[in-house]
Amino acid sequence: MKLELIQLFKSKWKYSALSLLCVLAIGNTAYAEREFFWSDAVPLQSCFQNRDGIPNKMGIEKDGKKIEIELPSCEEVKKNQVLVLVNGRYLHVEDSGGVPFIENGRTMVPLRAIADVFQFEVGWEQSQEKITLTKDGKSIIMHIGKPDILVDGEKVKLEEVVPMIKNNVTFLPVRQLAEILGIQVDWDGSTRTATFN
Numbered sequence: 480m481k482l483e484l485i486q487l488f489k490s491k492w493k494y495s496a497l498s499l500l501c502v503l504a505i506g507n508t509a510y511a512e513r514e515f516f517w518s519d520a521v522p523l524q525s526c527f528q529n530r531d532g533i534p535n536k537m538g539i540e541k542d543g544k545k546i547e548i549e550l551p552s553c554e555e556v557k558k559n560q561v562l563v564l565v566n567g568r569y570l571h572v573e574d575s576g577g578v579p580f581i582e583n584g585r586t587m588v589p590l591r592a593i594a595d596v597f598q599f600e601v602g603w604e605q606s607q608e609k610i611t612l613t614k615d616g617k618s619i620i621m622h623i624g625k626p627d628i629l630v631d632g633e634k635v636k637l638e639e640v641v642p643m644i645k646n647n648v649t650f651l652p653v654r655q656l657a658e659i660l661g662i663q664v665d666w667d668g669s670t671r672t673a674t675f676n
Contacts, residue, residue: 514577514648515592517568524560524578526553562672563588563653565596576646579673583639586666586673587650590642596675597660610642610649619659623649630659 527550538547551559561579563570563586570592572578577589594601594612599619602611608623621628623644626637640652657664657675665674 515570515572515589515595517565517596518571519568520571522562522569522571524556525550526556527551560671561586562670563592563675564672565675570596577648580645580650581671582643582650582652585638585640585652586654587640587643587645588653588673590649590651593651593653593656597657597662610651617660619656621651635659 538545561581563579570579579586579588590601590610599612599614610621612619617631619628619630621642623642626641628635628637637652637655642649642651654664663676
């Protein structure tokens with residue numbers, strides 16, 4: 480009887496361990512597909528600071544290949560970093576190509592991060608470079624490089640900036656979109672933080 484219990488325990492342990500590995504593998508795969516996440520920790524961008532304050536290159540290994548990346552100076556990062564804070568959580572971007580930035584005085588944020596935090600479904604038509612955001616019967620349609628958008632069939636004009644693709648990431652001017660949705664937006668120039676409530 481003891482031997483049977485020990486064997487049963489060992490087999491359950493094997494299945495439990497296998498199940499845990501599957502969950503971790505699936506979780507990591509799903510996580511790897513996302514280029515961003517939300518956290519209450521303030522994001523820190525990579526930078527390099529030598530005695531002269533000059534940016535430098537750093538070698539890393541990615542997918543078994545050695546690549547060299549150029550890191551900006553820490554002073555430059557501090558001066559240009561844009562923080563996005565939604566309901567007390569900061570946007571963290573894993574790839575430097577998707578980092579929020581300022582364009583003509585407007586905060587540009589990756590489309591996927593906006594869709595995630597505001598819970599939009601995203602549609603993309605490559606041939607027309609058309610983006611469709613839908614949620615609770617509300618529809619916003621816009622095109623890359625064009626200032627006119629449709630909000631539930633009504634034409635609205637974006638000011639100063641338009642949806643754009645930069646570093647293979649689609650960026651949207653987040654302030655005007657938030658205002659269309661009735662979300663309050665505040666900008667703190669001293670910390671370069673856009674806060675959405």
